[in-house]
Amino acid sequence: MTLPSVHRLYQATNTTWPARTTRQEAGWEIRDGAGGGKRVSAVTLAQKELANIDWVEATLTAQGQEHLFMIRDGDEILDEALATRGYKIIDPVTLYLCDTASVRPASLPRAQSYSIWEPLHIMHEIWAVGGIQESRIALMHRVQTPKTALLARSGDTPAGVGFLALDGDIAMLHAVEVLPSFRRTGVAKKLMAQAAKWAEDHGAKYMALMATRDNKAANNLYSSLGMRPVGHYHYRIKDTA
Numbered sequence: 189m190t191l192p193s194v195h196r197l198y199q200a201t202n203t204t205w206p207a208r209t210t211r212q213e214a215g216w217e218i219r220d221g222a223g224g225g226k227r228v229s230a231v232t233l234a235q236k237e238l239a240n241i242d243w244v245e246a247t248l249t250a251q252g253q254e255h256l257f258m259i260r261d262g263d264e265i266l267d268e269a270l271a272t273r274g275y276k277i278i279d280p281v282t283l284y285l286c287d288t289a290s291v292r293p294a295s296l297p298r299a300q301s302y303s304i305w306e307p308l309h310i311m312h313e314i315w316a317v318g319g320i321q322e323s324r325i326a327l328m329h330r331v332q333t334p335k336t337a338l339l340a341r342s343g344d345t346p347a348g349v350g351f352l353a354l355d356g357d358i359a360m361l362h363a364v365e366v367l368p369s370f371r372r373t374g375v376a377k378k379l380m381a382q383a384a385k386w387a388e389d390h391g392a393k394y395m396a397l398m399a400t401r402d403n404k405a406a407n408n409l410y411s412s413l414g415m416r417p418v419g420h421y422h423y424r425i426k427d428t429a
Contacts, residue, residue, distance in 0.1 A: 194261050194419030204353035204360040206330050215239025223323030230258035238265050255426040275424035280401045284415040288395045292384035300341050301382035307337040311349045318365035340378035348375040352383050359387035361397040
C-alpha cells in the first residue's frame with residue numbers, strides 16, 4: 189500500500205483545520221486565522237521559487253498580522269532566508285501517519301469513549317483547560333467535510349476530548365486534550381481508539397495527526413500505537429529581542 193506523501197498530509201491539514209480565509213498573491217499563501225492558532229495564521233510559500241519577502245512583510249504589517257511563516261519539507265531556501273532576517277524557529281512539529289485498521293481495536297471499552305457532533309458543553313470546558321478557546325471551536329464548525337468530536341471518560345468522569353475530520357481517505361486528528369489529573373491513565377488511548385473506529389467506519393484508510401516535538405508524552409504515545417513519523421514543519425517568527 190502506497191502511503192500518502194507529506195505534501196498530501198499538508199493538504200489534509202488545511203482541509204480539516206481551515207483558516208477563515210486564504211488567498212494566494214505574489215507567490216505567497218496568506219491566511220486569516222481568526223484566532224485559530226499558528227497553523228491557520230501562518231504564511232506559506234505558494235511556489236517553488238523564493239517569493240518577495242519584503243512584499244509579504246509589508247502586506248502583513250498593513251493587515252495588522254504577526255510576521256509568522258510555516259516552513260514545510262521542501263521550504264529550505266525560505267527557511268534560510270528568514271533565518272538571515274532574524275526570524276527564530278518556534279514549535280517544531282512532527283506529522284504522524286498510520287493505517288487506520290492498525291490502530292482500531294477489536295472492541296472498545298463500554299461507555300468509555302464517544303463520537304459526538306456537535307460538542308457537548310463539558311467538552312468545551314475540557315478544551316478550555318488546555319487553552320483551546322471558542323475561536324478554535326468555531327474553526328471546527330467551518331470544516332466542510334465529515335467530522336466529529338471525541339469524548340473519553342476515566343470511569344464515570346469526562347476526561348479527554350479531540351476533533352477528527354476527513355479529507356478523502358485521510359482522517360486528521362486535532363485538538364487532543366486530556367485533563368491534567370487524568371494524564372497517563374489511558375484516556376488518550378481511549379480517544380485514539382474511538383478516533384480509529386469512527387475513521388474506519390467513514391472510509392478512511394489512514395489516520396494522521398501532529399505533535400510538537402517537545403510534547404514527549406504525546407510523541408511516545410503515538411509511536412507506541414505504531415504511528416510513524418512521516419514529515420515535519422516548524423514556524424519562523426520575527427525575533428524582536
